[in-house]
Amino acid sequence: MSQLRLSPRWIAIGLLAFVIVFVPNPIAFAAPAEPHFRIEASSFQYTPEAISVNPGDHVTIDLVSTDVVHGLYIDGYDLNVTADPGQTATLSFIADQSGTFRLRCSVTCGALHPFMIGKFNVGSNDRLWRAIGLGVLAVIAGIWVIRR
Amino acid sequence: MTPIELTRNPIVKATLRNRWPQFVVRVIALAGFLFAILSGFIGTPVGNHNFSIVFVWIVWWALLMLIAVPLLGRGWCAVCPIPMPGEWLQNGALLKPRGKGVGLNRKWPKRFRNIWLQNIAFTLLALFSAVVLTRPSVTGLVLLLFLIVALITSLIFERRAFCRYLCPVGGFIGLYSQAAPVEVRVKDPAVCAVHTEKSCYTGSADGYGCPWLIYPGTLTKNINCGLCMECLRTCTQDNVAFNLRSFGADLKQPSGHKLDEAFKAFIMLGAALIYSAVMLGPWGALKSAAYSIGTPQWLVYALTLLGLIYVILPGTFLLTVALGRTLTKSKESLKKSFSAFATALIPLGLMAWIAFSLSFVFASLSYLWPTLSDPLGAGWNLFGTAHAAWQPYFMSIVPFLQAGVLIGGLLWACVTARRIAAEKQQGRGITLQALPVMGFCFIITAGLLGLLIG
Numbered sequence: 001m002s003q004l005r006l007s008p009r010w011i012a013i014g015l016l017a018f019v020i021v022f023v024p025n026p027i028a029f030a031a032p033a034e035p036h037f038r039i040e041a042s043s044f045q046y047t048p049e050a051i052s053v054n055p056g057d058h059v060t061i062d063l064v065s066t067d068v069v070h071g072l073y074i075d076g077y078d079l080n081v082t083a084d085p086g087q088t089a090t091l092s093f094i095a096d097q098s099g100t101f102r103l104r105c106s107v108t109c110g111a112l113h114p115f116m117i118g119k120f121n122v123g124s125n126d127r128l129w130r131a132i133g134l135g136v137l138a139v140i141a142g143i144w145v146i147r148r
Numbered sequence: 149m150t151p152i153e154l155t156r157n158p159i160v161k162a163t164l165r166n167r168w169p170q171f172v173v174r175v176i177a178l179a180g181f182l183f184a185i186l187s188g189f190i191g192t193p194v195g196n197h198n199f200s201i202v203f204v205w206i207v208w209w210a211l212l213m214l215i216a217v218p219l220l221g222r223g224w225c226a227v228c229p230i231p232m233p234g235e236w237l238q239n240g241a242l243l244k245p246r247g248k249g250v251g252l253n254r255k256w257p258k259r260f261r262n263i264w265l266q267n268i269a270f271t272l273l274a275l276f277s278a279v280v281l282t283r284p285s286v287t288g289l290v291l292l293l294f295l296i297v298a299l300i301t302s303l304i305f306e307r308r309a310f311c312r313y314l315c316p317v318g319g320f321i322g323l324y325s326q327a328a329p330v331e332v333r334v335k336d337p338a339v340c341a342v343h344t345e346k347s348c349y350t351g352s353a354d355g356y357g358c359p360w361l362i363y364p365g366t367l368t369k370n371i372n373c374g375l376c377m378e379c380l381r382t383c384t385q386d387n388v389a390f391n392l393r394s395f396g397a398d399l400k401q402p403s404g405h406k407l408d409e410a411f412k413a414f415i416m417l418g419a420a421l422i423y424s425a426v427m428l429g430p431w432g433a434l435k436s437a438a439y440s441i442g443t444p445q446w447l448v449y450a451l452t453l454l455g456l457i458y459v460i461l462p463g464t465f466l467l468t469v470a471l472g473r474t475l476t477k478s479k480e481s482l483k484k485s486f487s488a489f490a491t492a493l494i495p496l497g498l499m500a501w502i503a504f505s506l507s508f509v510f511a512s513l514s515y516l517w518p519t520l521s522d523p524l525g526a527g528w529n530l531f532g533t534a535h536a537a538w539q540p541y542f543m544s545i546v547p548f549l550q551a552g553v554l555i556g557g558l559l560w561a562c563v564t565a566r567r568i569a570a571e572k573q574q575g576r577g578i579t580l581q582a583l584p585v586m587g588f589c590f591i592i593t594a595g596l597l598g599l600l601i602g
Contacts, residue, residue, distance in 0.1 A: 045432020075543040099547075100602060102428075104511065106538055111282040112435050114196055114512050115427045128602045131551035135593050138555050139586050142562025143579050 009145045013137060020133040025126050032056035039063050039103075039118070041070035041083065044110065046103060046118035053095045055123045061091045071106030074120055080106050098123040151331065151391035155380065164377045164390055167243050170227060178229035181291065183523070188288020192525020196515045198284040199523035204291070205281050207516060210509040212321075213501050221325030225318055226375040230294050231311055234302025235359070245356055251303045256313055256361070262408040266319030267415055271457070273316050274419050275450050278426065278438035308359040311374060323412045324498045325370040326398035331391050332364065332373055332380070339387045340365030348379040348388065355381030364388060369398045371409070399491055399564050402571050407483065410490035411462065417493055417592060418457030420500040424599040428507055465490065468584035475580040476573050485572075489585050492565040496589050499557025500596050503550040507600060511540045547601040554593050554600075561589040 035057055040047040041064065053059050063072045065083040072089075073080045076097055083089040103118035155161040163169055180203065188200035195201040216224045236242055240249030273280060273290070280286050294315075301310035311318050334340050340348075348364045351357035355378045358364060362372050364379040379388045425431070426438045426449075437445035469485050472478070478485065517536035522528045529535075562582070569582035 043432070044435050046430065047432075049430035049432065073540070075540065102507075102511075102543070103430075104540065108194060108196055108538075111195060112278065112439055114282075114515075115435055116432075117428060118430045125602060127547055127551065128597055131555060131597050131601065132594050134551070134555045135558050135590055135597070138559040139562055139590050141559060142566055142586055143583065146563050146566065 007145070013141050013145055016137055017134060020130055020137065025124060027124055029054040029056075029123055032058065034058045034060070036060045037062065039072065040066055041072065041105065041116075042066040044105075044112040044116045046072070046116070048118075050119035050121060052121040053123075055095060055098045057095045057122075059091075059093055059095050063089045063091065068109050069107050070109050070116070071104075072118075073104045073106040075102045075104065077101065077120075082107050095122045099127050100125040149394040151333070151389075151393040151397075153335070153389040153391055154330075155388075155390045160390070161380075165381050167381075170377070171243060173227045174229055174232055177227055178232050181229045181295075185288045185291045185295070187524050188284045188286075188291065190524065191284055193284060194525060195282045195284055196512070197519060197522070197525045199519055200284045200287045200291070201282065202512075202515050202519040203523075204287060206509060206512050209505060210513070213505040214509065217321055217324050217328070218498065218502065219328060220330055220375070221328030221370045222318075222321055222373060222375045223328075223330075224321060225311060226377070228311070228318075230315070231298045231302065231308050233295070234299040234310070235308070237299075238302045238307075239356065245351060245353065253306045254304055256305050256309045260313055262406070263313070263319050263322070263412055264408050265314055266316055267408065267412055269314060269316035270319055270412075270415060270419075271454070274415075274422070274457075275453060276441060277423070278435065279441055281427075282439070307357070307361050308374065309361070312360055312372065319412055320416050322371040323409060323416065323494060324501075325373075327396045327495055327498050328370060329393055329395050329397075330375075331370055331393055331397065332375060332377070333367060333389060333391060334365055335387050335389050337365060339385050343385055343387075345384065347382045347384055351378075352382045352384070355379075357382070368401055369404060371398070396495060396560065396564070399494060400567060405484070405487040405491060407487050410487045411458075413490045413493040413497055414461045414465070415457045416497040417500060418453070418461050420497065420504050421592070421595060421599070422453050422456065424504050424596060428504070429599060462486075465493075465585075465588055468588045471584040472569070472581035475584075476577040478572060478581065480572060488568050488571075489565060491568060492561045492585055492589060495560035495564060496557045496592060499553050499560070500592075503553045503557075503596065503600055506550055506553070507543075507546050510542050510546055513541055514539045550600050551597065554596055558589055558593040562586045565589070 033054065035053050037051050037060070039051070039061055061072070063070070063081055063083040065085050065087065067085060069082060069084055071080060071082040072091065076099070077093065079091060079093055081089045081091040099122060101120045101122070103120055105113055105116035109116065155164065184200040184204050187198055191198045191200065212224055238249045238251045239245060240247045280290055297314065298310040301314060346363070349357050358379060359376055360372055360374045367373060380390065426434050437449040440446045466482070466486055469489050470482060473480070473482065473485055514536065515538065517533040521531045521534035565582040565585040566578060569578045573581050
């Protein structure tokens with residue numbers, strides 16, 4: 001890598017990176033509600049493929065399997081539920097972590113089982129936007145700060 | 149950073165020169181490889197409970213993409229078991245050279261002395277990957293094909309022609325090995341220039357002539373060096389060193405940019421994008437299309453994949469390079485600029501694959517425990533872990549790691565693009581020529597971020 005010196009430009013980039021990573025999200029979300037979702041699980045997909053709630057919502061998910069036994073595990077929340085074919089399994093919890101989390105099938109259901117994935121959005125996906133902001137900063141650093 | 153010669157340490161040097169450590173690792177790897185083929189054919193058809201799928205596509209892949217390639221470059225090639233049977237026959241020996249082996253020992257055809265065949269082989273694997281990665285019998289068949297093709301190639305052509313010109317895995321390992329912090333290089337090229345025997349290429353009683361068909365005396369990049377250490381064994385002048393160096397040292401080389409290698413970078417970048425969407429995205433229809441080989445949906449998927457990696461990505465990149473040339477009124481040929489700036493995609497692609505592998509591997513690693521106890525799915529419980537439950541690891545921190553890796557890759561790509569531009573331009577021209585390429589890299593990174601953590 002190029003030689004990196006602690007110049008005023010680097011300090012400016014560092015401060016901007018700090019702001020991008022740590023500045024609070026000013027968007028205010030609605031008061032907590034009690035959204036209720038029905039998710040159908042069948043041959044390597046969830047329908048709907050993504051659900052969205054606000055931070056603090058008391059979420060209830062009814063998992064309905066339409067073919068074989070499927071599971072639903074939520075990354076980050078470490079919650080899991082399984083549903084037999086034709087049966088409904090229910091998961092209730094408070095969405096106390098913001099961001100986008102993957103839903104994964106937790107019961108071997110066929111060839112593409114490890115790739116049976118859905119999305120659970122809680123509020124805005126700050127992680128993504130902050131990362132894209134850092135990406136812009138990386139390009140600026142590439143142009144402005146790093147020489148040879 | 150000036151390279152640090154690790155072989156100055158007598159223990160390191162003796163270990164690398166000694167054939168036994170490498171041989172033992174390769175024999176263990178060969179045993180595992182053969183067992184993976186066997187379990188693919190006779191084990192359970194449930195992929196995530198079969199040794200072939202779990203050990204090849206989760207454990208080996210994790211070791212390869214998260215450790216071996218970033219830190220050791222072609223380190224895997226040094227212990228790869230696939231060419232072993234062919235090498236044994238070719239050399240007529242298991243270890244040191246002795247006697248004569250079998251085989252026609254022909255030279256590889258001149259027109260194929262590039263990595264286009266490797267590019268095609270990887271593309272074929274990518275087209276069928278949804279099935280290869282999930283069906284044990286297909287994984288077994290693919291591994292067996294690797295073994296047979298490597299064996300036949302060794303019996304017809306000289307040295308490790310399969311590894312150098314055909315292996316689809318070796319192609320991308322070679323490309324990304326240029327970013328690795330280790331290298332085999334001669335200490336003083338002047339010593340090689342006057343050494344008429346060239347035992348590093350022709351071989352000697354102590355070792356084989358370079359199996360990778362390169363002359364170490366002029367080696368400047370890792371891409372074709374398999375780290376087999378034969379030159380360390382055969383050099384009579386003690387002029388070969390194994391060095392620790394800065395990451396990406398080869399990317400700073402101003403010459404030797406080739407179109408086949410540039411396209412390898414696009415193939416790998418495109419495959420990372422497609423795999424992230426198909427395997428880690430929430431779109432069931434896309435997964436079904438990738439899996440349903442021969443159906444109209446699969447044809448659309450295949451054409452999309454081919455279009456992305458051979459037309460859309462290279463075409464867009466060509467436009468960005470052309471824009472940079474126009475802005476700077478560069479006189480260099482577009483083809484030359486295209487190949488040179490594609491070097492910036494090497495760190496970007498490497499980091500994209502690391503980011504992809506992080507979520508894939510940590511979500512699936514716990515399949516290892518039941519498979520260890522029951523590798524064929526035959527009801528065994530060898531280590532008492534046959535019924536261990538699936539549990540993804542570190543999923544709370546994986547998205548942060550992925551974001552960090554992708555941003556780091558983007559910064560590295562921008563620095564590389566700027567350095568390449570600086571070889572052709574001065575002052576403001578450097579930024580003007582590099583900026584469109586940096587923009588391309590940013591868009592790819594933003595796309596990957598959206599697919600992996602969005």
